[in-house]
Amino acid sequence: MLNVMNVSQKEMIDQLKLSCKIPGLLEAIATRQIIADAATYAGIKVELEELQQAADALRAANRLIKAEDTWTWLEKHYLSVEDFEQLAEINLISVKLAQHLFADKIEPRFYENQLDYLAAVTYEVILEDEDLAWELFYAVTEGEITFQDVTRQHIQNLELRRAGGYRGIKHRHEFKPDIAAAVFVANPPELLKPIAIAQKVHLIWVEEIIQPKLDQQLRLKIMSELFSDWLKQQIAQVEIIPHFESDSYSQPVQDLLKIA
The missing domain is CATH 3.10.50.40 (Chitinase A; domain 3)
Structure with a gap:
């Protein structure tokens, strides 16, 4: 007989806390917001055909060949079809933003650091x-x-x-x-x-x-490096403040957290 366990949102958040994964989660949220804001400022838009290509690429990356493979994957990760489209859009906007910011900086980076690509x-x-x-x-x-x-x-x-x-x-x-x-x-x-x-x-x-050759694969690698460095700089300038339902600790916990 299959036992059923109901897990609440609070329990999931508590587990994230106890697993010490909240900082990584907050950074991921900040990263997504930074990309969205920068894309809006740059006037980057997503066309329907581009979104379809991004969704196809996402399916290919996760080896979702058949429709039932996609449904199984969505259920496993508790995602809806709308969530899947949003994920594809986030990936696409990230790529377009990286191209917008760094397309003209790839060659200079390559020639300045050519030895690193040996x-x-x-x-x-x-x-x-x-x-x-x-x-x-x-x-x-x-x-x-x-x-x-x-x-x-x-x-x-x-x-x-x-x-x-x-x-x-x-x-x-x-x-x-x-x-x-x-x-x-x-x-x-x-x-x-x-x-x-x-x-x-x-x-x-x-x-x-x-010897290094600036082919398409290396271009993408350099652009990814530049974009990653840029994101790290942006995140370093942001103070991320999480808001939980209750930020208060019991007195014994407060005592434990005191720094001598």
Whole structure:
């Protein structure tokens, strides 16, 4: 037999408080209001066709292929059709506002910070013995063994070992500073000298340095960064004051909250 539990709005708000999620919720509310106000000030409007495209994009992002998928998703998140349209509109207005504010600032940002968009394809083995790391380094550079031999013998993680220590394509800021400094002056393919950091020794094979190209994907990434920075600045200038049904605390709680 299925038990039914009724949950009130007050109980939901209490749980948000006890979960320490109120600050994040308030910031999200402020963010939405800031975007709405800025869009109104800029005269940004949403056309019906644009809204339909935004709704289609929202469904695609949540893998809502069939109509029943959409209804199930709405029920799960306690949303109405009108809520769904509002969510699509908020997403669309955010994109249009970001384009309005920063479309002409993408290229300057790219060329001023071009080094930050460099990327590298690397393979890595992490050791605890620096002497062993140097021994392996010289063995590879002198052709006695291959780096693949090193990965097979010295990587414990099964999946990583199977991938030959492959770390993927990473941008400069995703590396630790000491490692980035060595990776991005390499002449691929090249095995870097062992790099010791916090009692670990990194043996890194640099396969390729990928020069940044200002394509559509990077344009969107830079615009998103600029928009996110702008929102943070706007929120920092706002004092957010929540109003609950009762802001009064019992005397024992007040005593606990006193700062000596």
